[in-house]
Amino acid sequence: MQHVKVPKCPLHHLFFKIKTGLCAFILFFVAAQAFAQQNLIAHEAMAEKIYIQADRKAYTKGETIWFKGVVAQAKDNVPSTLSGVLRVELIDPFETIVGEKLVKLDNGIGNNFFSIEDFYAPGTYQLRAYTQWDQNFDSDFLFSTYLTIAEDRIAEDVVRKLEVEGQDALRFVFNPKLIDPTVGSKFELELAYNDQVKKRVIRKNASDYFLLEEDFPEETSWVHFKLTTESGKQWSESIPLSRPAIDIQFLPEGGSLVVGMNNLLGFKAIDETGKGVAVEGTIYDSQNNPVTAFKSNKLGMGRVYMFPNASTRYKVELTAPKDNIKLTYSFPEVIKKGSKLSVNRVGKIIALQVNSSQLVNDSVYVEVSSRGMALGEVGRKLEGGKQDFVFSNESLPAGILVFTLKDQNRNPVAERLYFNHLETEAFDLNLDLARDLYKSDEEVSLKLSTAGVSADTSWSASASVLVIPKDLKEEQNIWTYFMLTSELRGRIENPSFYFEGTQLVKPNELDNLLLTQGWRGYTFNTPPDTKAMDFLPEFGLGVQGEIAALFDKDKAKEDVDVSLMVFGEEQRFYNQKTDSLGRFNFLLPPLEGRRVRAVLQTKNEAGKNRNYTLSLDEPTKPKITYDRTRAYFKDQDSLSQVLKTIRKNDGADSFFEYDPNINELDEVLISNYELTPQRQKVMDTYGKPDVVIDGREIETKANEYSNGLYGVLRQAFGDKISFQMYQDSIGVRYQKAMVTGGMETIVLVDGIPVLADAYQFLPNLPPSEVKSVEILDGTTQNFMPLYRRVYPFQDMRSTPVQGSILAIYTYAGNGFYTATKSKGILKTSIPLFARTKEFYIPKYDSEDTTLGSADNEVTLYWNPDIKLKSEASATVKFPNNETPGTKTILVEVISRDGKLGYKSLDYKVED
Structure with missing residues (x-):
């Protein structure tokens, strides 16, 4: 029996590629400590895993999304101390970030919330989280999940597709009254499909129906609708245009289907939404003789054995779920010579069998790895192409293991993923309750206890306690995420199917899943030193940027004094000198709030401003990837349960009794428009301009009385745009642009929003620097998040849903600051850590009516961070609400040494 030991690795593994920066030496130190004792074989082993626990999947407006974030080392699930900032974003169905929180991490643990504002459009939202460091690993370690936000009533279909035979064009009927009871005779509709965006105005026809008829290209699978009523109410949904087709794939164990061997193949059947489909079928040879039959589980997965023939091509026919229609599929190619690696578990023994017709009497090696770290390698000589390897499962870590068969030159020839279950690793x-039956409004006392954890620290583990109606229980938890989902690419459907708590109850089904994933589906498969590390870890709040000489590009930028003044509840002052590249990096204390005003200056020894411009690094955001299938297949069970708990259904109109022969359409036509990259960005995000003023015309209108761009616009184009004197909160007066009509006007320069603090400098923008000025009048597309970005200190409840945009394009094309070239000073605002708040629990025996509404109407209790200590118990108490039924207590734990815990406990509440 082999006992694999972890070898030491030379330090040259640590010299990975990374951009030069002020923190590079710190990063090297951290990396050296983390990896000096292990053999790194995958780039992804240096990543951080991120897990977000939200209190549920479905919400209504006015509620709160409570969440806890856990950031752990990818290689061993130990809470990470590398990143101090977790960025959490709420993304609407239009792929717009409507909420963003900077969450402070303490030993990899943090928590916060999102308030669901009234202006959020109903739909399916993506909750996304990432650290700056994890952007070095593509999208593999960005966490995302999907939540449904609905109106506070039972959800109805706002749109339905009409089945009309004999027509190429598709018809849809809309019921906008479900989102806006005051809707008039028309609404705006945006259609997105195949990377195209079209706008329509849908008018009520003679039969009082809102009907759309559209001819889509044949290859169109999905269309995304965005509906906006005249009062600004919005709704969105993605609709499939074709019936879900079944796709089935067969993947041989080890990677190859080899002649003359009994081959194990895993298979998986999915529809076009990615959901598993239960199937039955038969494999046939080229003479249409049946070879073997197969049947999947409810998730569309299973396994089959067969001896392939070299001269035969195989095909697959499905007989279910299509009752009377046989679907035919191709089959993996058969190879005459190859190698197989099989894995079986017998008790505490993991047995590997090598069978090769390619390496008959050669020496081979089996490497064992876990999460990108090599655990060891065992070599043997084949005898007649066969050899057995035996490992003790207790000598290997829990979770997904990779067994790699290598030839005598140590080239990989076969791979196999295997889940090693160890009860001792959980x-x-x-959990203890006094009883399992309670009255409504009665207090519940829950005791948490643990044993066997380290006693040499102030706390040994962080636990969260969540109490919700049983019907809202999640399919994923901290155990399934860290041990399974986070290490496999793609969507893993219902990961809790394989476990009860932390116990593996369906090992064969889980092995089928791993067979169908294969090596390409494993997250840790990029060789080290093959990718540049472009992103430094974010230890905390900071201000980073660089200086540039105004008139002399060769002027020295090293050792220039830069001062930072932060104006919060108390003023803070910082000074430092730039490095050889002219860069500065201020680390700030963990301030909380939304944003804080700040001023940066460059000065000489006499204290005067120096001729340098200052620019700040813009945080890079990962590309938004929104799964349209999630916007269509809502979590209807969870949503219905939430809505029934909050408000009973008040009935629905029989709106969809329509006449399909009556159709009145009105289309908004978009004329040709010459696009630059900056214009394309603005049009895609906010819409097409209504007015375009050429920069050459602006320059010819300039005179000695103009005094900058705003002066020219006021004198020569006053019929299109006006200006008002405005005074900000610190008393600075300046001209503010206002598109004629009086709507709130936001200014973009080269597609980049100008923050409110910099509006005072816009009037003096040189007309000679301006290529064009364009006006978007009365736009609703993404206006609210734009407004909140420009005015971060405004009350979010006063955010307008509609406004105008003044888009200025310069010849430099790099935004406002390169066009203005301010001398030695930069006014800006800095994002801060989001403030946390406690879950409010009412006291039902209190007569104080000023306490406000409770948070426990659906979610009964939420405590995200209970510190568990060795040999000590913790007790939490909470009241039931007035809703009877079965409640579920969910407890998730991660310890300082990376152990994971998950348990659930049910109890009943009656009136």
Whole structure:
């Protein structure tokens, strides 16, 4: 029996590629400590895993999304101390970030919330989280999940597709009254499909129906609708245009289907939404003789054995779920010579069998790895192409293992993923309730206890306690995410199917899943030193940027004094000198709030401003990837349960009794428009301009009385745009642009929003620097998030849903600051850590009516961070609400040494 030991690795593994920066030496130190004792074989082993626990999947407006974030080292699930900032974003169905929180991490743990504002459009939202460091690993370690936000009533269909035979064009009927009871005779509709965006105005026809008829290209699978009523109410949904087709794939164990061997193949059947489909079928040879039959589980997965023939091509026919229609599929190619690697578990023994017709009497090696770290390698000589390897499962870590068969030159020839279940690796957690039946409004006392954890620290583990109606229980938890989902690419459907708590109850089904994933589906498969590390870890709040000489590009930029003044509840002052590249990096204390005003200056020894411009680094955001299938297949069970708890259904109109022969359409036509990259960005995000003023015309209108761009616009184009004197909160007066009509006007320069603090400098923008000025009048597309970005200190409840945009394009094309070239000073605002708040629990025996509404109407209790200590118990108490039924207590734990715990406990509440 082999006992694999972890070898030491030379330090040259640590010299990975990374951009030069002020923190590079710190990063090297951290990396050296983390990896000096292990053999790094995958780039992804240096990543951080991120897990977000939200209190549920479905919400209504006015509620709160409570969440806890856990950031752990990818290689061992130990809470990470590398990143101090977790960025959490709420993304609407239009792929717009409507909410963003900077969450402070303490030993990899943080928590916060999102308030669901009234202006959020109903739909399916993506909750996304990432650290700056994880952007070095593509999208593999960005966490995302999907939540449904609905109106506070039972959800109805706002749109339905009409089935009309004999017509190429598709018809849809809309019921906008479900989102806006005051809707008039028309609404705006945006259609997105195949990377195209079209706008329509849908008018009520003679039969009082809102009907759309559209001819889509044949290859169109999905269309995304965005509906906006005249009062600004919005709604969105993605609709499939074709019936879900079934796709089935067969993947041989080890990677190849080899002649003359009994081959194990895993298979998986999915529809076009990615959901598993239960199937039955038969494999046939080229003479249409049946070879073997197969049947999947409810998730569309299973396994089959067969001896392939070299001269035969195989095909697959499905007989279910299509009752009377046989669907035919191709089959993997058969190879005459190859190698197989099979894995079986017998008790505590993991047995590997090598069978090769390619390497008959050669020496081979089996490497064992876990999460991108090599655990060891065992070599043997084949005898007649066969050899057995035996490992003790207790000598290997829990979770997904990779067994790699290598030839005598150590080239990989076969791979196999295997889940090693070890009960001792789960966190030992006990939950105790006094009884399992309670009255409504009665207090519940829950005791948490643990044993066997380290006693040499102030706390040994962080636990969260969540109490919700049983019907809202999630399919994923901290155990399934860290041990399974986070290490496999793609969507893993219902990961809790394989476990009860932390116990593996369906090992064969889980092995089928791993067979269908294959090596390409494994997250840790990029060789080290093959990718540049462009992103430094974010230890905390900071201000980073660089200086540039105004008139002399060769002027020295090293050792220039830069001062930072931060104006919060108390003023803070910082000074430092730039490095050889002219860069500065201020680290700030963990301030909380939304944003804080700040001023940066460059000065000489006499204290005067120096001729340098200052620019700040813009944080890079990962590309938004929104799964349209999630916007269509809502979590209807969870949503219905939430809505029934909050308000009973008040009935629905029989709106969809329509006449399909009556159709009146009105189309908004978009004329040709010459696009630059900056114009394309603005049009895609906010819409097409209504007015375009050429920069050459602006320059010819300039005179000695103009005094900058705003002076020219006021004198020569006053019929299109006006200006008002405005005074900000610190008393600075300046001209503010206002598109004629009086709507709030936001200014973009080269597609980049100008923050409110810089509006005072816009009037003096040189007309000679301006290529064009364009006006978007009365736009609703993404205006609210734009407004909140420009005015971060405004009350979010006063955010307008509609406004105008003044888009200025310069010849430099790099935004406002390169066009103005301010001398030695930069006014800006800095994002801060989001403030946390406690879950409010009412006291039902209190007569104080000023306490406000409770948070526990659906979610009964939420405590995201209970510190568990060795040999000590923790007790939490909470009242039931007035809703009877079965409640579920969910407890998730991660310890300082990376052990994971998950338990659930049910109890009943009656009136």
